Amino acid sequence: MNRQEINALVKQMNVDTATGPVDSRVQEIVVRLLGDLFQAIEDLDISQTELWKGLEYFTDAGQANELGLLAAGLGLEHYLDLRADEADAKAGVAGGTPRTIEGPLYVAGAPETVGFARMDDGSEAGKIPTLVIEGTVTDTDGNIIEGAKVEVWHANSLGNYSFFDKSQSDFNLRRTILSDAKGQYVAQTTMPVGYGCPPEGTTQFVLDKLGRHGNRPSHVHYFVSAPGYRKLTTQFNIEGDKYLWDDFAFATRDGLVATAEDITDTAEIERRGLKEAFKHITFNVELVKDQTAAPSTEVDRRRASA
Ligand code: MBD
Ligand code: FE
Numbered sequence: 001m002n003r004q005e006i007n008a009l010v011k012q013m014n015v016d017t018a019t020g021p022v023d024s025r026v027q028e029i030v031v032r033l034l035g036d037l038f039q040a041i042e043d044l045d046i047s048q049t050e051l052w053k054g055l056e057y058f059t060d061a062g063q064a065n066e067l068g069l070l071a072a073g074l075g076l077e078h079y080l081d082l083r084a085d086e087a088d089a090k091a092g093v094a095g096g097t098p099r100t101i102e103g104p105l106y107v108a109g110a111p112e113t114v115g116f117a118r119m120d121d122g123s124e125a126g127k128i129p130t131l132v133i134e135g136t137v138t139d140t141d142g143n144i145i146e147g148a149k150v151e152v153w154h155a156n157s158l159g160n161y162s163f164f165d166k167s168q169s170d171f172n173l174r175r176t177i178l179s180d181a182k183g184q185y186v187a188q189t190t191m192p193v194g195y196g197c198p199p200e201g202t203t204q205f206v207l208d209k210l211g212r213h214g215n216r217p218s219h220v221h222y223f224v225s226a227p228g229y230r231k232l233t234t235q236f237n238i239e240g241d242k243y244l245w246d247d248f249a250f251a252t253r254d255g256l257v258a259t260a261e262d263i264t265d266t267a268e269i270e271r272r273g274l275k276e277a278f279k280h281i282t283f284n285v286e287l288v289k290d291q292t293a294a295p296s297t298e299v300d301r302r303r304a305s306a
Contacts, residue, residue, distance in 0.1 A: 144183030
């Protein structure tokens with residue numbers, strides 16, 4: 001079949017058959033995706049067995065709750081960031097901390113404090129260095145923003161995230177910190193280790209077929225929001241990790257690379273109420289004022305909450 005015949009067939013089966021109310025947006029998307037799929041079946045001569053293997057794959061990936069991970073790994077999520085950047089540029093929106101992907105491992109409902117939070121439950125003390133993260137939330141003119149909601153989440157020393165890893169305590173390494181009167185937030189936590197896809201999982205199964213690894217560099221996720229400002233979804237990725245620029249999810253971006261400095265000065269260790277040398281990262285956040293011209297940065301997706 002040629003594309004004209006395909007389009008006619010899709011329309012005949014899924015448009016002309018409507019006898020009830022139509023969601024025209026859903027109809028438009030279904031018609032387009034089916035047409036593109038039929039066309040791919042023609043072009044690549046996809047067999048019936050191959051088609052069923054594909055549908056079975058989505059069944060398995062969905063049952064394993066790995067479709068979010070797959071979207072990150074195949075670059076779909078990063079592609080949407082590039083499109084959002086393009087839309088911003090077109091609308092004349094510039095500046096602010098760069099966005100990067102949310103990933104599939106956010107959990108809503110983390111404990112909230114003002115100015116400072118200890119994020120780790122102490123269970124990995126001695127196993128992995130302490131990390132102090134601090135920064136200031138400002139607008140793009142450098143004016144401080146008090147009361148900005150800084151949501152932070154990251155992995156433990158095994159690259160695992162609490163909630164999804166049931167061996168960790170509730171909300172371990174997940175906190176919401178409101179910036180203080182100086183616009184500052186401080187998080188005392190442990191050094192994250194890069195995530196790797198479950199080796200026997202559905203995402204790694206496809207990555208293997210593509211000859212790809214499923215690893216991320218060590219990183220820390222952020223949602224930063226404040227009234228009158230666009231919500232920012234971002235991360236920093238940590239300098240020195242071998243996957244820094246070889247991230248299977250393509251989240252590392254210029255402006256989002258952080259250096260973890262070793263702090264050995266005893267006065268500084270004491271000032272922080274710590275007992276040993278620790279790592280320190282500065283991550284300042286610049287928010288952009290709400291825009292009417294550019295698309296919203298709020299993304300409605302199913303998220304875990306605890
Ligand atoms: C992660 O920690 C992550 O950030 C992404 C994007 C995908 C899988 C695990
Ligand atoms: Fe992550």
